[in-house]
Amino acid sequence: MLSRTADHLFWMARYTERAENTARMLDANYQLALVPQSDEYAALGWRAMLSISELAGIYAAAHPSMTSRDVIAFMASDRDNLSSIINCLRAARENARAVRGSITTELWETINTTWLDGQRMLADGVLERDPCEFFEWVKFRSHLSRGVQLGTMVRDEAFYFMRLGTFLERADNTARILDVKCEMLEQRAGALAQPLAQSLDYYHWAAVLRSVSGFEVYRKVYRDVIVPERVANLLILFANWPRSLAANLDELRQIITHVRNARSAPVQALIEQLHADVRAAQIGDILRGGLHLWLTDFLARINELGSCISRDFLVPLAPEEPALADTQPLPPASAQSQSQSQSQSSGQPHAA
Template sequence: MLSRTADHLFWMARYTERAENTARMLDANYQLALVPQSDEYAALGWRAMLSISELAEIYAAAHPSMTSRDVIAFMASDRDNLSSIVNCLRAARENARAVRGSITTELWETLNTTWLDAQRMLADGVLERDPCEFFEWVKFRSHLSRGVQLGTMVRDEAFYFMRVGTFLERADNTARILDVKYEMLEQHGGVSVQPVAQSLDYYHWAALLRSVSGFEVYRKVYRDVIVPERVASLLILFADWPRSLAASLDELTRIIKHVRNARSAQAEAMIAQLHAHVCAAQIGDILRGGLHLWLTEFLVRINELGSCISRDFLVPLAPEEGPSAEVPLASQGLSQSQSQSQSQSPTQPHAA
């Protein structure tokens, strides 16, 4: 497969997954904001989410205060925020359009309709009326996109590059979603690994689990009260649940074998090492060493892996030619660290 085609497919899937996970983070924080609490603690949740997403400085430059309404608009519908949901959906659609012949008609129509309907819903004021309705819709459209992929695509390289993009993005975002909560706790007095009796904290952890579709899974696996240690264990180590870090790396390890080439030895080794690192981890050791530190290291390694995959399989990033150099759509919306580590072509307007 041409590396340019693979690049478009990879980023089409990543942007779809990113839109879903941004909706999940916003939904969790919005639900938490409805729980009785101090204004300071509510603002801390939004600030932590922006910090973990590496968007705090960009937000602060445009907004003087930290309110739920402003953060939701910034993360969901702001055209100037390249990481917003609406921009991710646009980027996914443009990447799909660029490789229209490599995907099925059903998949193209799904992504195109998602983009058109998103614009209509935002114009109708859904964020002001009921933000949760929009977040649920974004998640549903992402599920639909993956279902159409699985139900209509041939299991060839095109299919596997989409899957690589999906699980690489999911691993990154699951780590960020978990880190948001622990970042809040550390700023508010530290993390306890003992059973939590306070009702407020229970609702916070329950909202986090629901944000990753893990509440019912937690109840089924642990059959006990919600405690931070088990939530972290579920999101990091429980390989039988498809949104955990271990499950995402399991999939990447399996999929990379279908697209390997003469240059991919380093990427395969990095995936194997990161997979082994996660599978060998014990949640007690992770928490004693500091979960935030562990997740930060994981995010660095997953971004390095993304950079390596880009070098080995996709379109390499041309050297910057100065501040006016064009930013390709595929790399728009990445955090600063991600944009430095992912490789895209600056010559095309839609991703690669």
């Protein structure tokens, strides 16, 4: 397969998954904002989400205050925010259009309809009327896209490059969603009285679980009250649940065997080492060493893995790009602009 074709398929899947996970983070924070609390404390959640998404500076430059309405609009519908949901849906659609012949008609129509309907919903004012409706719709369309992919695509290299993008992005975003909570805990230290902090803790961990469709899974697995250690264990180490870090690394480890080539030994080594480290980890050791520090290291390693995959399989990042560039996406170039630079035509994310 041509590296440019693989590149488009990879980023098509990543942008679809990224739109879903942004919707999940927004939905969790929106639900938390409904819990009785001070305006200052409510702003902590939005600030933490922007910080962990590396968008705090961009948001501050355009918005003088931190309100739920402004943050939701910025993260969901702002055309100037290259990480917004609508821009991710557009990027997914443009990457799919560039490789129209490599995907099935059903998958193309699903992705294209998602982009068209998303624009219509935002124009109809869904964010002002009921943000949760839009977030649920984004999640549903992402699920539908993956279902059509699984149900109609041949298990060839095209299929596996899409899966590679999906699970790499999901691992990154599951870690970020959990890290949002850690960021909030650090920011609220000393800001609230201890009894109030404890009373809010349950709602925050429940929101974290719901943001990754893990609330019912937690109840089924642990059959007990929500405890932070168990939430972290579920999201990081519980390999039988498809959104955990361990499960995503299991998938990445298997997929790389289907697409490996003569240059992919370093990528395989990175995946094997990261997989082994997570599989050998104990939640007690992670918490004693600091959950935020562990997640920060994991995110750095996932970003390094993404850069190595781009180098060895896809259209590589431009030499001047920083190693962690794939935390900030730019819309991909259309099929007609493939004569532009490599970084533009591949639809890869860039630092802001």
